[in-house]
Amino acid sequence: MPALPEYKTRVLLENHGVPLVPAVFFNVMPDVIPKPVVFLKAQIPGATSRAGRGLVRRASTRDEISKGLSELLSEENCQGVLAAEAVDIKKEYYAACLLDFGDGENLPGGVILFSPDGGTGIEGRTDSLTKIHFSLLNPPSASDIEKELEDIPNSPELADFLQKMTSTFIGYKLTVLETNPIAVLEDGSHIAVDCRAEFEKHAVSKKNAELFKVPESTVDDSTPLEKVVEAINAADPAGTGFFRASREKAPEGSIAVATNLCGGGGKMLWEMTTGGRDDIFSLNESDTSGGLSGFKSYRILRAIMSQPDAQVLILTGSGMAFQNQYHLASAVWKALKESSTPLPCLLRFGGTDQEKAIELMDTVSKALPVKIKTFRPEIFPNAMVEHLGDVATDHRIKQQFSPEAGEVAFEVVMPPARFVYHPEKNPDNTEPLCVKECPTGFLKWSENRITSNSDAKCIGCLVCETVSLLEGNGELTIELDLPEEVL
Numbered sequence: 001m002p003a004l005p006e007y008k009t010r011v012l013l014e015n016h017g018v019p020l021v022p023a024v025f026f027n028v029m030p031d032v033i034p035k036p037v038v039f040l041k042a043q044i045p046g047a048t049s050r051a052g053r054g055l056v057r058r059a060s061t062r063d064e065i066s067k068g069l070s071e072l073l074s075e076e077n078c079q080g081v082l083a084a085e086a087v088d089i090k091k092e093y094y095a096a097c098l099l100d101f102g103d104g105e106n107l108p109g110g111v112i113l114f115s116p117d118g119g120t121g122i123e124g125r126t127d128s129l130t131k132i133h134f135s136l137l138n139p140p141s142a143s144d145i146e147k148e149l150e151d152i153p154n155s156p157e158l159a160d161f162l163q164k165m166t167s168t169f170i171g172y173k174l175t176v177l178e179t180n181p182i183a184v185l186e187d188g189s190h191i192a193v194d195c196r197a198e199f200e201k202h203a204v205s206k207k208n209a210e211l212f213k214v215p216e217s218t219v220d221d222s223t224p225l226e227k228v229v230e231a232i233n234a235a236d237p238a239g240t241g242f243f244r245a246s247r248e249k250a251p252e253g254s255i256a257v258a259t260n261l262c263g264g265g266g267k268m269l270w271e272m273t274t275g276g277r278d279d280i281f282s283l284n285e286s287d288t289s290g291g292l293s294g295f296k297s298y299r300i301l302r303a304i305m306s307q308p309d310a311q312v313l314i315l316t317g318s319g320m321a322f323q324n325q326y327h328l329a330s331a332v333w334k335a336l337k338e339s340s341t342p343l344p345c346l347l348r349f350g351g352t353d354q355e356k357a358i359e360l361m362d363t364v365s366k367a368l369p370v371k372i373k374t375f376r377p378e379i380f381p382n383a384m385v386e387h388l389g390d391v392a393t394d395h396r397i398k399q400q401f402s403p404e405a406g407e408v409a410f411e412v413v414m415p416p417a418r419f420v421y422h423p424e425k426n427p428d429n430t431e432p433l434c435v436k437e438c439p440t441g442f443l444k445w446s447e448n449r450i451t452s453n454s455d456a457k458c459i460g461c462l463v464c465e466t467v468s469l470l471e472g473n474g475e476l477t478i479e480l481d482l483p484e485e486v487l
């Protein structure tokens, strides 16, 4: 989800009457330096742990402010600097509003998370969180919230603050809104000292588009693998192939998981599974969906598997995919055979041809050099992750794959591929099974050779190669080019 930096989140809160610490935003060096004492905070979307990274500084003199502003404004992806007044804080609270997918006790809606101990290190104090579930259609009033906070002194002011925060969250259809800390001042008033929000791009209404607009970055911070996936998409635009590497390192002791999530359902299930867990670290975000070919699934998978720190691959969709799961399983099998650093996998297939997909993986998994566990769609990712420890590895296997030489029968431009015929594996010179199994009739047997039918189209399903290798003699193989960054 895109993240809104603090200076933009403040505008949303202000519009709903949430009191904020006084602050001024600078996106260029000002002519007049503001009065001391201030905290200077770099505004970088998605940046966390800012204090530890030197992106928040206390400045007491005009020289310090001038130097801090100049340095922070030159940070990569910095949209500006917020100069916030220093205030005397009597007490700090933590509060967040999140979307809640519901459970056995609560319907889907929103949830307020509140802790009487705000400030840094809240991640380690999740036990102290009070949860107040609410309906998005019928949000709680301040007095409803106050009843849930009966142990907190001055709770009417706090309840009023949280009600306004909830109204901001619902009003702008946010997915996350966090205020940390909420400062209680000497006079008992409550103000937001720091805040951030996350949102879903498609949920932003036209009238609010400007508020959520993030300035175009002039710096291309794409990783080499992200550029590889961009190139794969450019060469084969049909269907979604999305990949973004995490900019953070896996915490010590966690399992580093490379993810191939198929569609919004797969992503949602994975986020619900891993949200709040620090023992599982997602190395990347991903989405393969929208009718992409098996060729493209293979290429994206190879890029995902090339992440050097990965210990295991997880692949899951919603469990009801239209994407043919047998074609996807063929892509997984090919990627595991041909990658120089194949990953152990937890694979969940659900949707069209799921039984064939599961059967294929069961057939081939014993011959693969890595552990594979395959799951039916009834098993959700929260149960799958119980198996992470059984398959994840600290020592990636290295293997060498060289495509077998043969005759290039023909090439396909879209989706791009080279089809290689191995006549020595078809000594009788009879039509191989893979030709009959091509679902579109694109393959044909003519003059004792495999060739293509110009009246039909190749959909890049990989069925011909899978059938040839499993049920034939390997008469036909497919070569799918990849850039050298892919291992």
Ligand code: SF4
Pocket (backbone or CB within 6 Å): 437, 438, 439, 440, 441, 442, 443, 457, 458, 459, 460, 461, 462, 463, 464, 465
């Ligand atoms: S030739 Fe036929 S079976 Fe082979 S990938 Fe193309 S559509 Fe699929």
